[in-house]
Amino acid sequence: MMVLNLLAAISISNVAGAGVTLLVIGLVFVLILSIAYAKLRVEQDPTVEAVLAALPGANCGGCGLAGCGAYAEVVVADHGLMGKCGPGGDTLVREIAALLGIEAAASAPVRAVVHCGAKRADLINSTRYGGAATCGEGQMVAGVMGCPYGCMGFGDCAAVCEFDAIDMVDGLATVNYDKCVGCGACVQACPRGLITLEKFSEDPLLIITCSSRDKVKEVRGYCKVGCVGCGLCAKLDPNHFQMEQSLAVIDYEKYGRSEEFDKAVEKCPRACMLFVGKKAPAETNAAAAVEEYTDHR
């Protein structure tokens, strides 16, 4: 009651009175909420809190979630969604990566790599497909194209890329390394699992642009440029190249250029070795290279 009398006395000067009244009411609720917070606090993952602190806090909803709080939780659970924050941009991706303990991303950036090099003209025995033009639908149709491993070219990966870093060039997903931040959204979008995230310990980085595990006869039946599993690279440089079934793979743990390495790259008869990255050499026509090699032989 004393407070009320006091307030009544103050109300002579209306502005100050209004301020004081609201202040008192506010303070009462601050007290109530502080007590409630102490009793009802939910222990949160400290990583989530750290990520939330790093986010812009605009609650714009651009990521497709309710706000920055919801996005922080999702990102910690699923690293692939790191690049969804538009306002945060590249710097934020790096910050989050550091917080999530993907320090590698800070020193040697992780970038998306497409393990297919077949453009539309390189495909053999493609059937005509009239269904919905998405990879997810196409994947359900047997024989949407001859090769059961390669890029279908409907661009599901390009559609999910928030950074506009994947272009569909002649029916082949091609990563633009000036824009790619390595968020991994495309890795999840590709129903054929053609895209992986690789650590770019060197730029340009050599990749095998084929995922076909079929034997030579099948590969030659549906693709002009796919790996036939001749094993030449693994023979020339067993340190860096291995054969997995009928597919050459690079061991990125031990990646490094050497004399044997370059020789193996040069000798590949199918031109499915490609240097990618910001400093990648100008693109050559893979199919022409294969033909040239065959003629030469």
Add this chain to the structure above:
Amino acid sequence: METVSHLILVFISIALVNNLVLTKFLGICPYLGVSRRVDMAFGMGCAVTFVITISGTVTWIINNLVLQSIGMEYLKYIAFIMVIASMVQLVEMYVKKFFSSLYDSFGIFLPLITTNCAILGTCLFIDLWGYNFLEALVASFGGGLGFTLVICMMGGIRENLEWADIPKALKGAGITLITAGIMTLAFMGFSGMIK
């Protein structure tokens, strides 16, 4: 006895006859946003009922005992919003602690109760109609229950609409708004029941 029957009339008046959503058109945002499933709609209704009851009562106390006694009724809008915002914070903490799956399904709509006009509307109506403390308590609780009733009905209808053959142009928001309109027409039948 007379008081009790009067209070029952106050309750029915705000829950059905002057239903916040369907006759006053308040709180449309959660009404359309969180009514996709009955269980979610019911959770939202409970949260709103809780907030509305507490805020209706507390704002009555603040308005009648504090603001009017010092002649500062003009502060009521700010003071009411402050009460509502605090209550929403309280509910949010509580729901997050004890019903975390419900908390996830609410998403942004839980903090948005703060700006739910049904709640501020109820507080202002109580002031406008000159209710006493008991009436204010009953009216705010009734307002919340009326909201819950309507949002749950909407949820039930929309669950069934999922399987209905709706013309393509009307799918989603279109048919929901039409449904809301028809429900309003139905609730008009209550008007005139109580003066």
